[in-house]
Amino acid sequence: KEYHTKVVILGGGVSGISAALNLTASGISDFMMVEARDILGGRAQNAPFADINVELGCNWVQGLGTNPINQLAIKYNLSTTFSDSADVVWYNESGKYDGTASYNKLDADFTKVLEIGMEKLKSNLVDVSGRVSLDLAGWHAKTAEEEAAEYYYWDWEFGEDPESSSTVYAAVNDYWTYNSFGPDSDGNNYVLDNRGFSRIFIEESKKAFKKNDERLLLGTTVTKIDYNNKGVTVHTKNGDTIHAEYAISTFSVGVLQHQDVAWSPALPDWKLEGIYGFHMATYTKIFLNFPYQFWDDTQFVVWADPDRRGYLNAWQNLNAPGYLPKNTTTNIFFATVTQDLAYEMEAKTNEEVQAELMAVLRKMYGEGIPEPTEIMFPRWHNNPLFRGSYSNWPIGESDEHHANMKASLNNRVFFSGEAMSEEYYGFLQGAWFTGAKAASDVVRCMKHKCPSAEYYPEIKNADIKASIVRRGFLDTVQ
Numbered sequence: 001k002e003y004h005t006k007v008v009i010l011g012g013g014v015s016g017i018s019a020a021l022n023l024t025a026s027g028i029s030d031f032m033m034v035e036a037r038d039i040l041g042g043r044a045q046n047a048p049f050a051d052i053n054v055e056l057g058c059n060w061v062q063g064l065g066t067n068p069i070n071q072l073a074i075k076y077n078l079s080t081t082f083s084d085s086a087d088v089v090w091y092n093e094s095g096k097y098d099g100t101a102s103y104n105k106l107d108a109d110f111t112k113v114l115e116i117g118m119e120k121l122k123s124n125l126v127d128v129s130g131r132v133s134l135d136l137a138g139w140h141a142k143t144a145e146e147e148a149a150e151y152y153y154w155d156w157e158f159g160e161d162p163e164s165s166s167t168v169y170a171a172v173n174d175y176w177t178y179n180s181f182g183p184d185s186d187g188n189n190y191v192l193d194n195r196g197f198s199r200i201f202i203e204e205s206k207k208a209f210k211k212n213d214e215r216l217l218l219g220t221t222v223t224k225i226d227y228n229n230k231g232v233t234v235h236t237k238n239g240d241t242i243h244a245e246y247a248i249s250t251f252s253v254g255v256l257q258h259q260d261v262a263w264s265p266a267l268p269d270w271k272l273e274g275i276y277g278f279h280m281a282t283y284t285k286i287f288l289n290f291p292y293q294f295w296d297d298t299q300f301v302v303w304a305d306p307d308r309r310g311y312l313n314a315w316q317n318l319n320a321p322g323y324l325p326k327n328t329t330t331n332i333f334f335a336t337v338t339q340d341l342a343y344e345m346e347a348k349t350n351e352e353v354q355a356e357l358m359a360v361l362r363k364m365y366g367e368g369i370p371e372p373t374e375i376m377f378p379r380w381h382n383n384p385l386f387r388g389s390y391s392n393w394p395i396g397e398s399d400e401h402h403a404n405m406k407a408s409l410n411n412r413v414f415f416s417g418e419a420m421s422e423e424y425y426g427f428l429q430g431a432w433f434t435g436a437k438a439a440s441d442v443v444r445c446m447k448h449k450c451p452s453a454e455y456y457p458e459i460k461n462a463d464i465k466a467s468i469v470r471r472g473f474l475d476t477v478q
């Protein structure tokens, strides 16, 4: 089939939905959306497990108050519960231990890390890794228990270790997430809604697409995008072509890095440098369902592995008070793995992974615990539609690299998606805001004049401040 439209949105995740809503609100209905999966939502994704739906992807509303994601959660009465990472018990090889002092020290030291990041931003000093700033803040993990606290605090949030992460942008990301949405910004709500987190986005998308809307091509995989200064032609796996004046790409930075979609002409080197330099982290939840609950009642359990930092470190209890309904027959305890461990787990069979999880659970809870009745986990890293779970700003990527990563091409192809947000990369609101921005840029092109694309053909030396000042970041930082 051959389609002709004004705007084609590539990808139906949160960013694509936000772009579609923005176009609709601007009075533009001549657009199409192409999504490989049979359902909208992208990384807002759930699956049946035991007798409930579990969230394979995003799980927290992070940053509350006027955060549009929080506002949608309120609007659609999404069932959430306050998430408290201090509601945790700690285990090592000798059994239960009290990790509170370490955790509290790290909590205070992390505040110093954020201050170091902000200070560097304000004073135009070169960025350092999270590891350097943790050391500068006085945090030096030496024991398995300190490493366990560190993994639980850092890697489990950013999806990568402190060595890989930028301090300046960790500070930017944290500051905007927990301060920019009014006085109630600070907080994380855990979503436990059997309709799925994605429901709020799917419901909202109905403002843009009616039932069986012909403009929405679900189950359609994009293979190639031709672009020039006149428009765009999108080729799909099933042989369809879509001719459009403008395209909004919402593909994850992992998909762009992995070249799962061909671009003709190839994306320019100045852009690829920004794309390849960014990080797509992998954060994988491995769900186990048991005949009964044998673990602690706290929201979280941390395992301090004696041999490997971060090994099956963070466990979550879906049966914690305030989580699943009391009368549930489901008993879900799940571990999260990131980075190398996630890649290793993805390469194993479910049976092999189950055996590894059970070995750790037996160390924590004894030999008498039952085998799980079910195991399930998504393989985000190997999934060609995602290639990871969410982005993390690495040490070494400058603001200019990032600007190049998201810069439009020929005023015809616009880029959105969580990774394209300087302030909220990694988060749902990053996807939401960048989708709206890309759509409003397209609308400007259609109705007035295209905004001038900001990009840097040569990046000479890191000068964070110049670009940060230009973006008005410092105006809002106290």
Ligand SMILES: Cc1cc2nc3c(=O)[nH]c(=O)nc-3n(C[C@H](O)[C@H](O)[C@H](O)COP(=O)(O)OP(=O)(O)OC[C@H]3O[C@@H](n4cnc5c(N)ncnc54)[C@H](O)[C@@H]3O)c2cc1C
Residues within 6 Å of the ligand: 010, 011, 012, 013, 014, 015, 016, 034, 035, 036, 037, 041, 042, 043, 044, 056, 057, 058, 059, 060, 061, 062, 220, 221, 222, 223, 250, 251, 252, 255, 260, 261, 283, 284, 285, 380, 384, 385, 386, 388, 389, 390, 416, 417, 418, 419, 426, 427, 428, 429, 430, 431
């Ligand atoms: C495990 C996990 C935990 C997370 N936890 C949180 C959290 O607690 N809080 C939070 O705020 N955020 C969290 N996130 C991040 C959040 O889910 C993302 O930031 C957000 O969903 C990204 O939306 P997007 O539209 O930018 O990208 P995507 O959701 O990736 O949308 C892109 C779309 O493009 C489609 N696509 C890709 N390739 C093709 C192709 N070739 N042809 C057609 N379609 C294609 C994909 O199927 C997808 O639907 C988490 C993510 C994961 C995976």
